[in-house]
Amino acid sequence: MKIVKEAVAGTLESSDLLVKVAPLADDKVDLVIESEVMRQFGAQIRKVVEETLRQLGVRSGQIVIEDKGALDCAIRARVQTAVLRGAECKEMNWSALS
Amino acid sequence: MKLRRSMLFLPGANAAMLSTAFVYKPDSIMFDLEDAVSLREKDAARLLVFHALQNPAYADIETVVRINPLNTPFGLQDLEAVVRAGVDIVRLPKTDSAADVHELESHVERIERECGREVGSTKLMAAIESASGVVNALSIATSSCRMIGIALAGFDYVMDMQTERGDGTELFYARCAVLHAARVAKIDAFDVVYSDVNDEEGFLKEVELIRRLGFNGKSLINPRQIELLHNAYAPSEDDVDYAQRVIAAADKAEKEGLGVIALNGKMIDAPIVDHAKRVLQKAQASGVRK
Amino acid sequence: MSDEIVFYTTDPHANVAEGAEIRQLLAQCDLDFEESIGQFVLGRHGRSLVACAGLDGNIVKCVATAPGYRGESLSLKLMSEVIHLALECGHLHLFLYTHPKNVSFFEGCGFYELAEVPGYVSLMENTPVGIKGYCGRLQKKREPGAKIGCIVMNANPFTLGHQYLVRLAASQCDWLHLFVVREDVSRFSYRDRFALVQSGVADIPGLTLHHGSEYMVSRATFPDYFFKEKGIVGDCCTAIDLLLFREYIAPALGITHRFVGTEPFCATTRKYNNDMKHWLQAADSDAVPVTVVEVPRTACAGVPISASEVRRLLRAGDMAHVESLVPRNTLNYLTHNDYVT
Missing domain, CATH: 3.40.50.620 (HUPs)
Known part of the structure; x- marks a missing residue:
């Protein structure tokens, strides 16, 4: 899936996260994660995000995440929403999203 | 016999509420993709609910999703997502006739086949929000063997009736019609939400009314209302005492192979036994009324 | 639902009555209304205006919450709305000017300080990779x-x-x-x-x-x-x-x-x-x-x-x-x- 425009998903509220995606000229994923619980859960958050991006087939893009202590399921949902919006994707393949 | 007294509404776009609502232990949780979600967030809410449904925290609680009507650009996508995510019950809003349920059912069945879910395992409930819905309540309630309940939704209904919410008089016919349809179809009946979360007294008054009418329960918008509702639905100590004796008598009759159940020299028939079972179920769920 | 604060956007120049309400809220917070702001995100509790934030291009200005409604959650909702509105207007990258004493609050909203004139003003941006990148x-x-x-x-x-x-x-x-x-x-x-x-x-x-x-x-x-x-x-x-x-x-x-x-x-x-x-x-x-x-x-x-x-x-x-x-x-x-x- 290719990110073709800037997009945002989520909020800054507690237990949520804000995901911003933007196209990148280079063929790489530049992922930046900021979290209030970075020390305890930073590695876990990164793992969930990277897995979600891999599932979506994102190979290029700038992804910035502001996490406010969200559960894994919220992280997956927000990352997918931002990427699908940024890829202007209308056709969903639900089995690839779970 | 599933107990469905409290059905807690959760706005589908709210990650924080989706991440914590299971702690309140309502009988069912209803994720809302319809009115509580702005147009901008329809896609985001659908994905949040899709993942929340698969969260193990919701494994032990009955999940309901209110999808958008199928004649909007969102309804079918909502359905695709939630059936695949394993939702227990799909709630169809603005149901006017049995045809609406049939349309929904055909899509549900197709999706079940596509994703390998057991056909028929997705249950349905219909929200009745118009005069036609109320008039067609019986055919809606009996439209499908997937139906587990019908709910009255007051906000749109009173507008359709050219009136407004008040002391409940305006809902009198609709409540009775929906309730009778549910009882004929042997499914559950749910009452409207009580939207002033700060008015505990008003809420309890309405709960007492619908309980006496015979509703199984009520849609709730605030977790604070759960305990109040459960307590109001809890049987009294005397009720429990009597129900225990009825069940004991029924057990005894069965053990002894008697065709007739007797308690204190009176004959007891099946509806009394069923009622006693429901009383004990409620008592087990939330104790006796305080 | 009566507890809920509803957010929406408005053009303060087209809606004169709302413009006046915004001025009043800003005045309560010791801020001046700025004519260059084309869009405001407003938060209402019932009929009363309890929060506002303006967008002048990609610069966030005039962020205020009514006394009595201050609390993290309202401000975070408000700033989340601003970020979504700004993107609808084509701006993912936002700047924000504030008094240095408010920097830590806006850090909680995903803003990062770029420069500070002590005692007067700080400039922030809403990405950790902006100036670094x-x-x-x-x-x-x-x-x-x-x-x-x-x-x-x-x-x-x-x-x-x-x-x-x-x-x-x-x-x-x-x-x-x-x-x-x-x-x-x-x-x-x-x-x-x-x-x-x-x-x-x-x-x-x-x-x-x-x-x-x-x-x-x-x-x-x-x-x-x-x-x-x-x-x-x-x-x-x-x-x-x-x-x-x-x-x-x-x-x-x-x-x-x-x-x-x-x-x-x-x-x-x-x-x-x-x-x-x-x-x-x-x-x-x-x-x-x-x-x-x-x-x-x-x-x-x-x-x-x-x-x-x-x-x-x-x-x-x-x-x-x-x-x-x-x-x-x-x-x-x-x-x-x-x-x-």
Whole structure:
């Protein structure tokens, strides 16, 4: 899936996260994660995000995440929403999203 | 016999509420993709609910999703997502006739086949929000063997009736019609939400009314209302005492192979036994009324 | 649901009644309404206005919550709405000016501090990779040498005066980094200005021509709107822009000297040059000072050459004089694009 425009998903509220995606000229994923619980859960958050991006087939893009202590399921949902919006994707393949 | 007294509404776009609502232990949780979600967030809410449904925290609680009507650009996508995510019950809003349920059912069945879910395992409930819905309540309630309940939704209904919410008089016919349809179809009946979360007294008054009418329960918008509702639905100590004796008598009759159940020299028939079972179920769920 | 605060956006100029309510809320919070704000996000509890935040392009301004409603969750909802609205208007990257005492709050909203004038103002941006990423890209263009010069020019349009300044600076340094102001608010478009600079410096050795950015001489770095009404037009107005240069851009490229032409005509530019000496050299900062070199302008027939003079002559239709002030390419451009009246 290719990110073709800037997009945002989520909020800054507690237990949520804000995901911003933007196209990148280079063929790489530049992922930046900021979290209030970075020390305890930073590695876990990164793992969930990277897995979600891999599932979506994102190979290029700038992804910035502001996490406010969200559960894994919220992280997956927000990352997918931002990427699908940024890829202007209308056709969903639900089995690839779970 | 599933107990469905409290059905807690959760706005589908709210990650924080989706991440914590299971702690309140309502009988069912209803994720809302319809009115509580702005147009901008329809896609985001659908994905949040899709993942929340698969969260193990919701494994032990009955999940309901209110999808958008199928004649909007969102309804079918909502359905695709939630059936695949394993939702227990799909709630169809603005149901006017049995045809609406049939349309929904055909899509549900197709999706079940596509994703390998057991056909028929997705249950349905219909929200009745118009005069036609109320008039067609019986055919809606009996439209499908997937139906587990019908709910009255007051906000749109009173507008359709050219009136407004008040002391409940305006809902009198609709409540009775929906309730009778549910009882004929042997499914559950749910009452409207009580939207002033700060008015505990008003809420309890309405709960007492619908309980006496015979509703199984009520849609709730605030977790604070759960305990109040459960307590109001809890049987009294005397009720429990009597129900225990009825069940004991029924057990005894069965053990002894008697065709007739007797308690204190009176004959007891099946509806009394069923009622006693429901009383004990409620008592087990939330104790006796305080 | 009666507990809920409903958010929506409004144009304060089109909705006069709401504009008045916004003014009132801002006044309660000791803030002034700014006319340049085209969109406000408003939060209402029932009928009362309890929160607002304005968007002026990609700059967030006038963020206020009503006394009695302050609390993290309302502000976070408000700022989330602002971020979504801004994207709908085409801005993912946002800047925000605030008093330094509010910096930690906005950090909780995903904003990062860029520069601070202690006691007065802080500039923040809503990404952890904004200026860091920018400086990373600049670093790749570092050149060796002990004396590394820099010029930031608007070149509106490029004149013989600019050419003289670039040639002189390049000859005095081991390397020169030349930036063209990117903000498109000048008479000549950025594309055209950049192209004219490019052709005008093509034969000057030892320099790199860079595109400007939002981090230098942009609407975001010049918050003069922020101070005008408060009467603090003093040093602060240019301080943020110059601190960004000293603390981020200069270290990224190893810049030791910044060159400017003396400014005989334009008061704003003259003030900017004076402030430069303060903020790049004298002011307290963790970053090493950058030496400001003010070069007297080259003159033509006794009159210093400047772009503002060229624009004045163009307006007057005095092409004969313009011809003596600009390089050939600029002249061709002006002639072929109907700038001559």
